[in-house]
Amino acid sequence: MTGVTVTMSHWLNTEKPSVRVCVREMPCVGEKWTRCTTYKRNAKQYRRVPKLKPPVRxxxxxxxxxxxxxxxxxxxxxxxxxxxxxxxxxxxxxxxxxxxxxxxxxxxxxxxxxxxxxxxxxxxxxxxxxxxxxxxxxxxxxxxxLNDNTQAQGTDRLYKIRPLITHLNEAFLKHGGMDENLSIDESMIPYYGRHYAKQYIRGKPIRFGFKNWALNSSDGYMLQFDVYMGKNAESVPQGYGVGGDKVVDLLTKANVPHHKGFKLFIDNYFTSVKLLRNLASMGICTSGTIRDGRIEKCPLRKIAAMKKEQRGSSDFRFTDDGWQDSRCKMER
Structure with missing residues (x-):
């Protein structure tokens, strides 16, 4: 039975405890949250496809x-x-x-x-x-x-560069090879001109530019990407939020096999309980931080109580399918 584990940890280099969520295969323990001290990982191992050696020229x-x-x-x-x-x-x-x-x-x-x-x-x-x-x-x-303007329908904001995006995504998959350990995150393409899709993200090293969703391997190789064109311009909502929908979209476009032991790592912008359940049903082991408002009735210890513990202490629960609340709100 595949379950969800929520862990609150007080790390040595942080002042504030963090909450982590991971999906692993474990015995069914009923519908209620259960305190546990140990658990087993029983995911199928996936043999990594050898990558091409970098050419000399x-x-x-x-x-x-x-x-x-x-x-x-x-x-x-x-x-x-x-x-x-x-x-x-x-x-x-x-x-x-x-x-x-x-x-x-x-x-x-x-x-x-x-x-x-x-x-x-x-x-x-x-x-x-x-x-x-x-x-x-x-x-x-x-x-x-890169595209014929006379054939534009007005529905795709990236119509003028869509052929290049499609070609690059196909080339990345063809020449990169699939990795057992994958991650999804956002990156910024710097741009300081005028464009309706330009984003401003405060606190980032690159504050102005185009926001890019990227599916990467453990060595930093990008397997699939897409450019964020605004909330209303994204694909059909699937109920996981903007970040969660993009996780499913990138995994689908990259043709990541199900039930082959793949492991996905995401941050708290993407993580939600509903998304983790969906990935668990696909056999994709997922690990990521989750924001306080998203743990959905999980009886973890309060952050104020965790601050009084020694650094390195943790508290976590697991369940097979005990969550009923499907509200999702992200906050680090």
């Missing part, structure tokens, strides 16, 4: 994710958009490779103005300047497109 590495197919698609859509604007562009495959490489290089060698990459100064990188003229680069930049 950077060009080979990039070709895994920017294949000939997606580059050719970019060329077709860019030339189509230029034609719709009555611009004679005729971008070639080689020019597309140079353009994409220049965009990637600008993320490492940063300058306040793109024209500085064509500067004659000795400390400026000459790689892009030696490969393409400035006027040609700017002309491609003004017309670069």
């Amino acid at each position: 950077l060009l080979i590495s990039l070709s895994y994710f920017f294949s000939e197919g997606i580059i050719n698609f970019c060329v077709e859509q860019t030339n189509l958009y230029a034609l719709q604007k009555n611009v004679d562009l005729r971008m070639s495959m080689d020019e597309a490779r140079v353009f994409i490489g220049g965009i990637l290089m600008s993320g490492y060698a940063k300058y306040p103005n793109k024209r500085l990459y064509w500067s004659e100064k000795s400390d400026s990188p000459r790689l892009l300047a030696n490969s393409m003229r400035l006027n040609r680069f700017e002309k491609i930049l003004n017309n670069f497109h």
Whole structure:
């Protein structure tokens, strides 16, 4: 029988006790919360798929994710958009490779103005300047497109870059291999311009930008991602909240097998009792912190009482399906 364990711990490096929730397979103990001192983990082991060794040449590495197919698609859509604007562009495959490489290089060698990459100064990188003229680069930049605007339906806010997102997600799964230990978290893509999807998150290292949902392996490799476009623009609600719905969505898109011993780690933004029960029914062992308002009648010791205990002390309960309250409110 699969159950849910809630643990309150007072860690050595924290002033405030934290609450953790994990789903594990354990004997049925009835419908009531039970105090326990030990429990067994009996999850099936999953043999990790060997990952590809990193190639020696950077060009080979990039070709895994920017294949000939997606580059050719970019060329077709860019030339189509230029034609719709009555611009004679005729971008070639080689020019597309140079353009994409220049965009990637600008993320490492940063300058306040793109024209500085064509500067004659000795400390400026000459790689892009030696490969393409400035006027040609700017002309491609003004017309670069990834999808046909005339076919947009207005329902997908990421329509203009959706083909690239779909291609990258497929490439990440194809070349990365599935890991037994997975995690889901949010990350920020820095952006300081004007855009309706730009987010502001106070207290983060990157406060302004696009919020990105990411499913990652234990070594940091991203297996699947999606960009947050606002609460109303998300997929059909499944009843787990914005964060919980995205957990189910990412696991589904990544085709994570059920009942194969996979382990998922999430933080308190995503964790809810209802979500853990659903993942438990899939055979996915889940561990994550949970906010105080989400423990749903679990008789844990109060935080004030835990503060008086010695550091390293803990208190936890487990149940098979004893929760009846389905309200979810997140708070660290």
